[in-house]
Amino acid sequence: MNQAKIFIITISITLLLSFTVTAVPLWADSKEEIKQEKADIRKMAKETLARLYKVQPSTKKAVSKSAGYAVFSNFGMKIFVAGGGSGEGIIFDNKTKKETFMKMVELQAGIGMGIKKFRLVWVFENHKDVTEFINSGWEFGGQTSAAAKLSDEGGAFAGAMSVSPGIWLYQLTDDGLALELTGKGTKYYKDDDLN
Numbered sequence: 150m151n152q153a154k155i156f157i158i159t160i161s162i163t164l165l166l167s168f169t170v171t172a173v174p175l176w177a178d179s180k181e182e183i184k185q186e187k188a189d190i191r192k193m194a195k196e197t198l199a200r201l202y203k204v205q206p207s208t209k210k211a212v213s214k215s216a217g218y219a220v221f222s223n224f225g226m227k228i229f230v231a232g233g234g235s236g237e238g239i240i241f242d243n244k245t246k247k248e249t250f251m252k253m254v255e256l257q258a259g260i261g262m263g264i265k266k267f268r269l270v271w272v273f274e275n276h277k278d279v280t281e282f283i284n285s286g287w288e289f290g291g292q293t294s295a296a297a298k299l300s301d302e303g304g305a306f307a308g309a310m311s312v313s314p315g316i317w318l319y320q321l322t323d324d325g326l327a328l329e330l331t332g333k334g335t336k337y338y339k340d341d342d343l344n
Contacts, residue, residue, distance in 0.1 A: 187343055190239050190250060194220035197268040197321065198229045206327050211272050211317070212308055217279035219271040219335075221253055237340065238269070240283055244276050249283045251341035255335040265321045272306070274315035286338035 197220050202209045212218050221238030234255040241248050273279045309317035319326060 155203045157330075162297045183343060187250065189235055190343075191248075193222050193268075195238050197222070197270060200268070200321055201270055201319055201326075204321070205319070206330075207306075208270070208309075208319065211309075212270070213243075215243060215274060216276040217244070217273045217282075219251065219269075219282065219337075221251070221269040223253060223267055223269065225257065238337075240271070240279065242276075244279075244304075250340040251283075251286075251337055252340045253335060253337045259344075262333050267320055268295075270319040270321070272309065272317040272319070274317075278316055282337070283339065286336060287309070 154324065196261055198212065217240060219238055219240035221236050223236035224235050234253075236253040236255075238251045238253065240251055241267050271282070309319050312318050
C-alpha cells in the first residue's frame with residue numbers, strides 16, 4: 150500500500166472515531182433534555198391540580214373518578230391585530246394508567262395588546278373521548294366559547310365549562326378559575342418528540 154492510501158485510511162478512521170466520541174454526548178444530552186422536559190411538565194401538572202383542588206375542592210373527585218384528564222400550561226401574546234400562544238401538557242388515561250405528552254398552539258386575530266398566562270385542566274367522563282383526544286387532538290374553531298357552571302347543581306363539575314358532552318374544562322388564571330373560556334383557533338396535538 151502506498152503512503153497516500155495509508156494516510157487517507159488513517160484520516161478516515163480518525164474522523165469516524167472522533168465523530169462517534171462526540172456524537173454520544175450530544176445524544177445523551179438530548180435524552181437528558183427530554184427527560185428534564187417531561188419532569189417539568191409532570192411538575193406543572195401536579196402544581197396545577199393542587200391549585201385547582203384548593204380553589205374548587207369538588208374537582209378532586211371529578212378528576213379521580215374520570216376516564217382521564219389533561220393538564221396544560223399556556224403562554225400567549227397579542228400585539229395589535231395578530232396574536233398567538235403555545236403551551237404544553239400531559240394527558241393521563243385513568244383506565245390504562247398511561248401518560249401522553251401533548252402540545253397546544255393558539256392563533257388570534259382582532260385588535261388588542263397583552264400577554265396572558267393560564268393553565269387548563271380537561272376532564273373526560275368517557276374513555277372514548279380520552280383516546281380520541283390523544284390520537285386526534287382537539288381543535289376549537291374561530292369563536293368557540295363556554296361559560297362555567299357556578300351553581301351547586303354542577304356537583305363535581307362546578308366551576309367547569311362543558312365544551313362537549315362528557316368533556317369538561319377548567320381554566321385557571323392567576324386570579325383563580327376563569328368564568329368564561331374563549332378558544333379562538335386553538336389546537337391540541339400529540340408531542341412526537343416526548344412520546
